[in-house]
Amino acid sequence: xxxxxxxxxxxxxxxxxxxxxxxxxxxxxxxxxxxxxxxxxxxxxxxxxxxxxxxxxxxxxxxxxxxxxxxxxxxxxxxxxxxxxxxxxxxxxxxxxxxxxxxxxxxxxxxxxxxxxxxxxxxxxx
Numbered sequence: 001x002x003x004x005x006x007x008x009x010x011x012x013x014x015x016x017x018x019x020x021x022x023x024x025x026x027x028x029x030x031x032x033x034x035x036x037x038x039x040x041x042x043x044x045x046x047x048x049x050x051x052x053x054x055x056x057x058x059x060x061x062x063x064x065x066x067x068x069x070x071x072x073x074x075x076x077x078x079x080x081x082x083x084x085x086x087x088x089x090x091x092x093x094x095x096x097x098x099x100x101x102x103x104x105x106x107x108x109x110x111x112x113x114x115x116x117x118x119x120x121x122x123x124x125x126x
Contacts, residue, residue, distance in 0.1 A: 002026045002115040004096045009120030012086055016124070020081040022096030022117060030054075030074040032115075033099040033107050036081045038092035038122075048094070049081060050106035059106040064090075086124045093119040 003025040012018055020036070035050035049070040051058045058070050067086075072079040079096060097113035107113065 002029070002032065002098050004098060004115055004117035006094065006096045006117045006120040009094060009122045011123045011125065014086060014088055014124055014126050016086050017082070017084045018086065018122060020083065020094055020096075020120060020122070022079045022081075024077045024079070024098060026077070029077040029098075031101055033101045033105060033112075034070075034072055034079040035097045035099065035107060035110075035113060036070060036079075037095045037097060037110055038090075039095070039119075040089075040092040043092075045095070045110060047108045047110065050108060051079065052104045052106045053101040054104050057104060057106050059108055083122070086122075088124045088126045090122060091124050092122060094122050095119045 008020040036048040039045040051070045055072045069082040096117040098115040099113045
């Protein structure tokens with residue numbers, strides 16, 4: 001069982017930055033691929049970024065590539081999402097998720113993820 005708690009969301013002006021954190025419980029954090037997803041009002045949940053269990057491989061949605069960076073610290077059981085050059089269309093609830101990793105891959109498919117956090121709101125004003 002893995003529990004995930006997100007933090008770091010808030011209100012920021014367009015062009016600004018935020019760093020989201022996701023703290024995981026349990027001693028097997030390093031065996032999970034980690035991902036960030038988001039859901040805007042009236043829209044489906046969408047993939048944002050993912051990192052492999054080792055941290056050596058990452059994957060990004062085209063809409064955030066070059067602006068967002070995912071990273072993890074296995075010693076701290078924490079995954080981060082650094083978000084720069086934020087746009088109003090980045091406004092959403094951001095969710096952290098954990099996937100039991102068979103391969104050292106950053107999974108994009110939300111169905112691949114076993115555990116989810118409760119989400120943190122990110123609002124970008126224009």
